[in-house]
Amino acid sequence: MNITLRQLAYLRALGHARSFSRAAEMVHVSQPALSVQIRELEDQVGQPLVERRPRDVRLTRAGRRVLETAERVAAELRALQAEARRGLGQVNLGVIPTIAPYLLPAALPGLRAQGALRLREATTEELIEEIGQGTLDAAIIATPAPELFEAPLFEDRFLLAGTPDQLAMNRGLAPQAIDPDQLLLLDEGHCLADQALALCGLTRAAQRIDLGASSLTTLCALAGQAMGLTLVPEIAAMQESRAFPTLALLRFSEEPARQVRLVRAREASDPETWFDPLARVLKTAGDGLIAQARKRF
Structure with missing residues (x-):
């Protein structure tokens, strides 16, 4: 046989x-x-x-x-596969695009101290599939994954982004009151786009502007030029506001949020030797970014 x-x-x-x-x-x-x-x-x-x-x-x-x-x-x-990587001291870590450029630079010193690290940036669906296939050890995502073990990292609240004049007209606004004609979103497949639509009580059909944008930075650049409004998570607030001086950020009267979490397979070997330290490093970095944003905005 x-x-x-x-x-x-x-x-x-x-x-x-x-x-x-x-x-x-x-x-x-x-x-x-x-x-x-x-x-x-x-x-x-x-x-x-x-x-x-x-x-x-x-x-x-x-x-x-x-x-x-x-x-x-x-x-x-x-x-x-995981044990072989452990023997080499390597962790394969996935992260979604609306977290990677903000959290990873802040966490890099602590991550380097953890040993060899291989990073993979992809959508939530792809990362979960790759954990199941064994090609990734863990991933940083912002949506529930019941089939995986989850370690909560931090709560990441959303701010409204646009020009100062646009935000002056929307002060005190609830997410559900955003004009669909003004809402800028990432392309389909990005969980941040789905979260924004859900928070605003909208569907893709209701959203008038279809950009096909794959980067939060692209949305912030457009919002800073009065092309519309978008939602920006707190961990991105400091970096994007420095990059685009004409971009203003405003807190909602009722602050929506996403829960950022580190996930792994439930049967992962020796998680206390690599997963738990990794979660602590990421949580510390995320908490620092959140504290800066809440102090500034």
Whole structure:
């Protein structure tokens, strides 16, 4: 019997997606390639693993047993990858784009003291997927991830950003009262955009200005030129206000916030030796940025 890790990975994708096309997308191969590997796995096991239906895919009893084994193998591989990195003293850390350029420079001295660090900037969805795959050890995100272990770092409140004249007309405003015609948001896939829409009680369809911007700095530059209003988290307030002198920041009457957290796989090995110290460094840096912003604005 010659069962490969690739075949087990494809079965895991199929078990979760219950569709050959969606499973193929999950593992980034063509549908025919995935189907061939599943059939070869069935040949190795000696019995059908999948019931192929017109609109659905269901695992057989044997398929469910093999899937359980595949999940255990995947978990062991993730643990092995993490242990190998631990042996090299390296931590692979992911961070979302609306946190990375602000928190990481402030935390860098403490991070260097923790040992070798490899950084990856990506969206929340990508980071969570990579933790599950074992290619990342931990990630800094700002939305709940129930499937992962979470260590709260700090609360990051939102400020309204625009020109002084624009903000004078919106003083005392609640987020829900922002004119959709004025709201500038990041492109889809960025959790800050989703959070801003939720806070303002809006949907993408209600937002009139579609920039496709991938950077909070881009939004601040536009807001500083009276192109509209945007929401700026406290950790970004000092840096963006220094970069754009025409940009003004205003606190809401009811201050919305996001919870920044450090997450890892629940089965991570020896978290007290690397995860807990990492969380302390990041929390200290974040608290410092928040204190500066609350003193200034």
